Amino acid sequence: MSKKLISFLFILLALGNFQAQDKAEKALEIFSEKYPQEKIHLVFNKNSFVAGENLWFKSFVFNGYELSAISTSLFVELYDSNKTQISKKILPLINGKGNGNLTLPDNLKEGIYYVRAYTTWMTNFSEDFQTLRPIVVYNPSSPQKLVINDNSQWTAAAFPESGTFIDGIATKFAVRLQSKGITPSEWSGYVVDMEKPEVKITSFKGFDQNVGAFSLTPTTGKKYQLIVTDSKGNKQTVNLPPVADSGIHLQVTSTNEAIKFSLQSKNIAPGTVYKVIAMINNQLVFKVKSGKILEQTYTIPANQLINGILQLTVFDDKENVLAHRLCFVQPDLLNIKKPTLQSLSLDPSPRASNSFTIAQNAENDGYTVLVLDGNSESSEDENSLLSTLWLTGDIRSKIYRPSQYFTPNRNSEAFDALLLTETWKRFDWKTLLSGTYPIISSQPQPYISYKGKVSIQGKPAANTAMNLLFSMPDKGTKLYQVKTDANGFFTLRGLIFEDSIKFSYQLNDPKIPKEQVQVIFQPDYSFVSLKGNLPGSHYTLVQRTNNDQPTDQVKRYVTTKNNQSSINEKATLIEEVKLQAVKKDKTKELNEKLSGPLFQSANETIFDFVNDNTNTAQGSMNILQWLQGRVAGLTLEMDMGNYVPKLRGSTVNIYLDEMKIDPSQVSTVSTADIAMVKVMKDYFLGGSGGGGGAIAIYTRRGGISGSANNADLPSKLKQITLNGFDKEVPFVSPIYGNDNFNSISQDVRTTLYWNSSLKTDPKEPAKIQFFNNDDAKSYKVIIMGFDDRDYAPVYYNEAVK
Template sequence: MKKFFILLLLVFLQPYYSQDKAEKALQTFNEKYPQEKIHLLFDKSSYIAGENLWFKSFVFEGYNRSNISTSLFVELYDRNKTLISKNLFPLLKGEGSGSVFLPENLKEDIYYIRAYTTWMSNFSEDFQLVRPITVYNPSSPDKLVKDTISSWTASVHPESGTFINGIKTKFAVRLHSPKGATPSDWNGYVIDTTKPDIHLADFKGFDQNVGSFSITPENGKKYQLIVSDKKGYKQSIDLPEAVAVGINLQVTSNTDVVKYTLKANNLSENSQYYKILGTINNQLVYKAKINKISDDISYSIPTDKLINGILQLTVFDDNENVVANRICFIQADLLNIKQPSLQSLSLNTSPRGKNSFEIAINPNYANYSVVVMDATTNNPEEENSLLSTLWLTGDIPSKIYMPAQYFTKKRNAEALDALMISEKWTRFNWSNLISGRLPTIRYTPESYISYKGKVLIQGKPASNADLNLIFTTPHHGTNFYSVKTDVNGFFTFGNLVFEDSIKFSYQLNDKKIPKETVQVFFQPNFEFVPYKNSLPVNEFILAKRLPDEKLPTEISRLATIKSNQKIINEKITDIEEVVIKGTKKAKTQKLNEKLSSSLFKSINEQIFDFVNDNQNAQSSFGILQWLQGQVAGLEIRSQGGDYIPYMRGGTVDIYLDEMKIDARQATSISMQDIAMVKIIKGSFAGSFGGGNGAIAIYTRRGGITGSISNSSANSSLKQITLNGYNKEAPFNNPLYDDINFKDIPQDMRNVLYWNPYLETQPNAPSAVQFFNNDDSKSYKVIIIAFDDNETPLYYNEALK
């Protein structure tokens, strides 16, 4: 892949000097509206409630890693589009990594990971990443089962979108299913509706997505396609009615050239010429003008200067109306992919055996993303790989079954071309571009995390004031920043990269102004954008789990992995667990007695203690957002920019120090000021008859000390807490050469090694070392990297 691949092939069949509206509009769109797409490499393909989901993120601008965005938004939804969690992670040259916690109380179901950037929010949500994930929960009353009775349909697509009398036309047949259960073994034939017993064309489907056939229509005849699968399900589809006038664009993509032919019927004499534009990634790479269309002339576009990707060829008349359009893939049989050289391979498939290999020295790569898994487990790259995202699904948002298959060693280029016939390029619309209807930019990407603030002195704006900001980090010590306010007291503080939260001390650089009179308010310059589209339908349904039903092997294995992972991560004794929990419980009980009155006590209450246990609350943007997923039956819904709590289908009352407030007031409460939150389900004395329960928030007051308040108690300056990126959970594997790991009862791990950033050394190979589980006999290894020319290195092979 080349960093810059613009190649303007001006194929003039006569002198042609002007640049028309289409070209100018395309240039504007390409320069001002670059397009991003996302691929997430997950650590595995299915999870169990209470686990972490790890991912490596790749954000591309076209076919190169993007430098546009420095932050990635990752959200978790249930099938009802209820937002469960939202997370923010940093990007460096389009790459990042992170983890999303799957709460213990998640019911067994299909959930959805949504990933997007601020810049992507300006364009169609169709191009954001929305990926279903399977989450099991043995204690859930319902279980996931595949929908085996889902029906499928077919559609037909003539090449270049035109079907003209007397012109032999290639058709793509596309299968569709709302839940993905399309047949793998299917075929079809075409008939003249007046002679249903005569097959004009027969074909067999290439895969579960597409098949193709060709037919020459005759004037006045109607044609029908009959498609059937091996189970006997049959469907009839009418072909579009052939027209008497038009142009058919026929394209063949070979290794060295893309050849195209224009075939026409009964064209008007008024059109002086036709123009053909070829675009890749919204950039013009080919342009030709043809005065007279002839069936005998074939035109060639050399591919040696182009890159792998989708080429869109569009035919315009002399009034710049689109008359034919076709997309194809460049060099489907010659993918520009680098392979790593593995050496010093040492495999030990005995239980808990030590394994290792090295990636040979290559100065073109700064780091590798490496995953090693039990080869019998489901491969997270099997359905949609980095290559299929980069070259196909990142730009073609329609549902494609197993898109990764088109970029494997066993790929079928003919099937991919038929898929291209059935699709259109929707990153832009020629009519909109030419008429000047361009996207509206509402969201501008910031450089990493940015906050805007306002300084007040005795309630009035501090104009043109110097504000000192002081904060301390473990790795960089104490840092000082000075910002200057504008005439209205506003300032911007940006380019911040930190995890969780940081406490900032602040003071004006004017000792004459008492610090008690100064107030500083911060607001993030970034925002999570609500998702408007419907979530994709999945191929699973929920069925009741029977009492004492035996768990499937996969779920049982995941439960064992989760149990053992807890041992690996905690490394503490059961006695220490009991002591810590008992101490915390006693302190929390004492805090509850101190803060809440008898009116706000209930046998059906759940308490969150922020004095004796910070609950990771300081990384949240507000108490209502933090409560998402924390309490069974409590839902926090986003409505009109506010977060509204619901329980049992009704809204939940919110109290601050036992005084009723609204949701907006609750959002403005600083997490640092909260001592305790109590969730009360059902009626209680202080509710005056309300039956939906309450969220009772209690603030810190004199005499209350604890883990959070003590951290700032000794500061002589005013402080404020700013939230940063979500912290990635550590991915821990047992090291069986350490005696502390010998007591793990049963090792069923399906992911044996996970490293999203395996750094390279200039004069040494990159070493990978991992320990086997108890039963694996072969390993699947995934390695991903990019060089300075943006050529992907991609390895997805089994080691035996």
């Protein structure tokens, strides 16, 4: 359950006259606790591409309305319009965030392609909630070209509020447009009585290209029609639902102060008991059950809630769903942390240096920063981080430019009408009340995990110890021991490495010849085939003629692509010179020297006692006591006179020079002899079974202990290569002011700066520097992240000059 929702859940339940749980509440509680829902947002370095370019992306994986801690690996795939897979990647997720790139082959035909992203946990649920983003790829050499499909047919549908249309009750309707291409930007409609089609009862204009709204009080026996027309004269007629002579109607109003709702009825016996429950992110936040529910208006205080979609459902005394409604909490008061830009130094001169800083913020550990030529489009223009978090991550129907509902000039009335046309898609009440829940067939493994099987002369090596050895420059040969189970199997969990790594292996029993031993490794993860259909797009392909010329945008892309190899080569040379001139961070260098690949964690805190001149640990009798209070979540408990460390309430293992020791042995290690301590709060290979955290102590004695004596040993043993995460290609921009880049005759880059993981210092502002292209006069700056303390997105998307 969301940490923030817990804090006000009981307040709202009390306001809602909470009683004992009924079947619906029990089913919702089970679903919320056991089946959390992940959703993914992808932001690209630009909005469209040409064949042969690299596509860089940043991923944010959410569990409801906060960053997800469920998954640590992300699967990303590229498909063409025929659903043929072109490439695939597996990437690490650190605190719910990841980044990478996809290389678009030079021979890709011009067309619409699709980037798919999902986690192992997401494959247990509807494929509809996986991310499937269309991208435009141009190729002037292709026989066909893309054109916008603005002449396709559109359809209209009418949705009465709460799904009911009852005699004598004023009812709000939302009208939703859909199309395979682009829906009309200007359209309107009116309602008539079918017996008097020449008389307009009410009329309206569309809010945007998705939705419009009107209100109507119906009369039993009459039949109503909706006529919708666009600016080109296209027309569609829609029959409104039949008018019911009895029933329950739910009316909802959402403001910044409160969500107010009331039930209106016709021909309903007084005293009938009804129940209304409200939920956010599948979690119950309000409930009322009463025989007098039809007699009053109820208020849910919005300041006790978080931004998000609120679902209200009305049940009868047999828990049948009578009415439902979606609305958004505080639509005009979005909780967004907007970074502050400072020290702007912008020069529109060709190839000039530009810079700005982002004010320091102790609550943010980093940002994704994108700077575009001001005339360029961004992938955020269509579907932004905000619209994924608060809308499209849970509502999977086609919405034209969903980002518009979260911009400063948003139309909240249009957004409310849009939600009136939707139902909650994460589950359906009928299925939930029947006791049917998702079947969990795939559990997420920590980072990269492998299963292995050891055989001796073809027979499983049961309960056998095996040594894994690997050698690293300047580190000697590291040894890690695993033990098989009764069937000869073992697991390696929580590996964090890129590309590949080579292991040598031998059984711990020297009497068994290595020729008789066979070890088979198999990844404990898998890509999952795409079963559903690809979504439509706003484009269609037409035959290219001999006179067709590429657009200015495509010409810019081609020029940039042709320049990029030269830019990469020259920038790499400059970076190599920098690295030779600048000394490595001493703590980082110490960590690389002392700890082997098995003892690497994505979430580790390092205490350097070699280079830290203010080392206070030497005055402590026990290093564990010194660590307490310096590591968040670390506590100590006494057990038979020894300190036992715990993280998040769970006992963690202690390693001395990467060899596991008992807590009682820590007191025998003098703090004066300690070179470094690492507290790892995440999975790592060196832990037992992958581990969920550890304290690793490294001594000054012997430099690197835990190494095999014979450095040549691995070369004499059998070897196996394990594949890790896919490595990201670095994003490189020209650095003007350096003669190496004078050979670039034309600079027409649209992406001037891209940093998917800009690290920040809580005490210092973060500085961004980039160089202009040849013609940019303004810039589009996009900064994004997530504030874990306040559970709020960090977002900046503005044009600057």
